[in-house]
Amino acid sequence: MSYDMKIDLGVEIPEVLQSGPVTAELLGEKVRLSLRVKSADRTVVAKALGLTLPAKIGVASTKADLMTACLGPDEWIVIGETDKHAGLYEKAHKLSTKYVMSVTDVSYRNIGVVLTGQAAAEMVNVGCPLDLCLEAFPVGKCTRTVYEASPILLHRTGEDSFVMECWRSFAPYMIGLMAAHARGGFRSN
Amino acid sequence: MFLIHCPYCDEKRPETEFAHAGEAHIVRPNAAEQSEMTDAQWSEFMFIRDNKRGDSCERWWHVNGCNMFFNAVRNTVTDKFVKTYKMGAKRPSNAQIQKWKEGV
Amino acid sequence: MGEFRRAGRGLINKDNPVHFSFDCKTYQGYEGDTIASALLANGVHLMGRSFKYHRPRGPVGSGFEEPNALVTVTRGKGRMTSNLRATTMEIYSGMEASSQNRWPSLGFDAGAFNNTFSMFFPAGFYNKTFMWPKSFWDKVYEPFIRNMAGLGPAPTEVDADVYGSVYGHCDVLIVGSGPAGLAAAIAAAKKDQSVILVDENAELGGSLNSSPSVVIDGKPASEWRHKTLKALSKASNVTLMARTTAVGYYHDDFVGLSERLTDHLPILEGNQIREKLHRIRAGKVILAQGAIERPLVFDGNDKPGVMLASAAQDYLNVYGVAVGKEAVVFTSHDSAYTAAFELADANIRIAAIVDARIYIPTSLITMASDRGIDVHVGKVLSGTSGKKRVSSAEIYDPTSGAKETIKCDSVLMCGGWTPSLHLWSHSKGSIKWDAETGVYLPDVANENCVSIGASNGDFGFKAALDAGSKIGGGRKTYTVEEPIFGTGEVFSSLPSYKKSSKQKAFVDFQNDVTEKDIKLAVREGFRSIEHVKRYTTNGMATDQGKTSNLNALEIASKALGKEAPQVGLTTFRPPYTPTTFGAFCGYKMDDLFEVTRKTPIDAWAEQQRAVFEPVGVWRRAWYFPKAGEDMHTAVARECKATRDSLGMFDASTLGKIEVVGPDAAKFMNKMYTNPWGSLKVGAARYGLMCREDGYIYDDGVVGRIAEDRFHVTTTTGGAPRVYRHMEDYLQTEFPELDVWLTSTTEHWAVIALNGPNARKLIEPFVEGIDLSPEAFPHMNVREGKIFGLPTRLFRVSFSGELGFEVNVPAQYGKAVWEALYEAGQQYDITPYGTETMHVLRAEKGFIIVGQDTDGTVTPQDAGMSWIVSKKKKDFVGKRSLARPDLTADGRKHLIGLLTEDSNVVLEEGAHIVADPNQPIPMDMLGHVTSSYWSESLGTSVAMALVKDGFKRMDETLYIPMGGGIVHKAKVVKPVFYDPKGERLNVV
Known part of the structure; x- marks a missing residue:
């Protein structure tokens, strides 16, 4: 017997979010690692993994296709292409015998949505109370926050582009709010 | 909705990212201390809280942010946050709280 | 043009006549008219009946302060709104409006007899009259009150409209677009600030729209307004919002703005948002709300x-x-x-x-x-x-x-004039009494907020304009020609030759409160305005006393012989004006009302027509009925199939926390009552968690994946609180431990396979794990592959049968489930839901935290002393478990119950007594916590928390159900099925 194991994100982008002043797109399969490192070991671990681990909370670094963001005093999220970085978990896992750190695979925990377009920030503000002007939330900022009742990870990838990730079961709610806003119409000016 | 300064993020963030976590500076006795405590002393630790009117030290959790617990002085009459500070810092004296209020 | 229209005046568009109906009669108005202005233009003043006396009423005001002219507007199914102010509702072609609180018609109202007998309806009438006898409360009084009181009808249909909400930010939020607001906006805009200017009216401009004789900087007020608005609308840093009410001012300059988008439109298109709530965080708020005439x-x-x-x-x-x-x-x-x-x-x-x-x-x-x-x-x-x-x-x-x-x-x-303090008061700014003008004025701000113009008691156009400019950051002083605004005198009571009892001098028009009522309240002993308000209902109607509060205060203070500030001022609370529930819900309606979490396998269950139940915020498959089956037969079949051959269950909702770090075992030892240091890598153990107070908090199976890595599972509903509990202790009590917690609940999909054929099913698809009973005994965990996908495979059982829990990456959960279901056909694999899961575990006496425990049950109470380590020096809850109260006699213990009539399934929650013949109230021993029909045993089984239960083994207890029905049950140990656990090891 052969079985075709297909990935199933369990959610789709509705048509109303596929065109207009902001469009949404689902992120496909990704490697996502939650990395925890004692601050003393941050630079050595980063070097050993070939990663940038920003020291400041809320700062993301994107190198090639790999994004690392500092989410807490000793916490980083690493997100990258599955086929290119499949070995990253093992590499980090091995390091954990040497340094005070931990790595946990959370690749499948999240659903990511890429928002692009001049109304991208407005779309984020439908559920997220953060001030998204560029001074307060510059390109490259990445933080956990909320989208109404859903906890999210918010990453600004450009002036008019964001990546929003939430836990898998919250995705229909998060995308549902976006669709409701798109259907209702965007701010006139 | 409050804006709360998270001492770890060093930013003011909206209240919906946070959870209140009760009175601050109540230290859990270690194993040796626990075994020496009378039932009355243990009850005091477990169940008795100040519920202060005025400047009060309380714990908050930036659950939808940096995930850190921290402490805050907040006035329970005016609802205003006086100051937030990292976990592990000592309970501020009344004089210190006064200075913070005066912006010193 | 009718005899009441005046040519050459007003902002209405006389080129566009609009026809609408009021109480089924058609009237003509113009684009820009409100219902009130259009009716007045037709000579109609009578627009409603009052709340208590059903007195004929017309508009008192011209805007949002209006107490009298309330109407209902109907525009098709699900679109009826009552209690709208005729003075603010803009007419549109085809609008259907009707008056309220009258029967059978506005002109003749039967309820007006209340007016004739109004001497019988004094203040506190309801409190005094509808008291005794008690039997009249719901039969006579309530229907009477419901019929006579109230304003417009409540809608009976589901709201057909959609609503929206969005967060926003600005440097300066200005509420009110009169001279003060506009001048502030111009000044702030020039300073490069981001500005939002809101006004509740359809036309911006406030009093500038009603001041033909005012000249500003050499231009008529209307022209200056026009020019200013044009400049502001061109500025990219300014957002002008008409038809937008600032409904509430909350902490840290957070203001709710309700924008009405469709109520004035003749034609509604699908999906058009009716109202949008803008939740604005402002750097600074300028309140230029003006004043309301008294x-x-x-x-x-x-x-x-x-x-x-x-x-x-x-x-x-x-x-x-x-x-x-x-x-x-x-x-x-x-x-x-x-x-x-x-x-x-x-x-x-x-x-x-x-x-x-x-x-x-x-x-x-x-x-x-x-x-x-x-x-x-x-x-x-x-x-x-x-x-x-x-x-x-x-x-x-x-x-x-x-x-x-x-x-x-x-x-x-x-x-006189009452400065609008509403938002200022929402923000908890203090107020001061101005004895000269007899009003309260803003005093010390509590937020970054300032009140200017008439709302600050600074009347007149020049004062407003100059204050606006200054507060907006400018230096401009305006040259203004305006009529003298002047001063006035406050008369708390006007002289009359009539006896007070013969007068109907209204203070609160909407709630029909008269001067006499307020004086009566004072005579009857009410001293604080807050109490006078509640007793007389003054200021408690939908207009919140915008026109009546200060008059009531003056009358009450005079009657008390005190100064107004000693009597107080009632507190203004949000919302400023009645706001639809829709605006507060925003997009969060229907499917988005709350989060409904679904597992990766949920879609499959839905296809199979499973019946679902909510568990916390999750929805879970409850049972899978086949054609013609009810819940009872479906569950009986699912149970039997699982015990006989093979059942499959979606356990993905189980909370999962990965505890990782060199001190992981030490941390586990602190958090759970049982020991973890001795657990070998690859082994799993049931863990019980207490709170510091010694009561059971959660439970679950924990697998040790590596020396420094535990895969912790929690109950479905308990996952968030267990994570918080752990994170709290780790950060604040045990920060010296090098260990980290990560929620992995949604990383994994979990498929539980239970039944004698469980191993046979998975064997062909598993790689890298020796599944033989010797190599992989009960309570173990292995990492390997299934269908080529990474898996954490637990050998564990919550049913008493041979069991496995297959953890696979969530995004492949459905595919794996479907593959196992297909392969399992040879074993008649049976998907089952939470009900069967509950029956199977109850047959084994496994507890469900939150069902068999309720936050006051200790491990000892639950018969689980075996899981509380005596050796560990410390764990959360240890010291409390030694408190005398938690070890004393008389505590409730978790025991099993077998009913005398095995067909009787006890009701969960039913009370248990020792003697059913004792007088009521009976001495209750406890209650049934879990109760099911056990198909496998051919009898009902139950668990119960019973006082001193462990000492009552084999005793007969009684469960009186009312109506003379009393069930009899014997106390037993709560393990009904396979007490030796042999079925776990079926080969």
């Missing part, structure tokens, strides 16, 4: 045709409508003279100006006489006549006692 309290001041002088001015200047042909102006403030003159200049005869004051600026008297208007100095109105419209007013001279009746069709009153 009515005068005199007998008959509620007749249709009696209104505020400024309202008549607004109708004329904003809508080009004359409110009548002959008006009497009754005032105690200079400002009403301007209104009188403007009306006179528009050919409305001013029959008299009656001024309660003795000292009046001579210039005003001269200006009046220039227009041929009589000014009655030091006199008052002591009554009005007319039924559905005022027809005359009685002028009374308190000095001479002389009376004079004067014919009129409108009375315009002005008792």
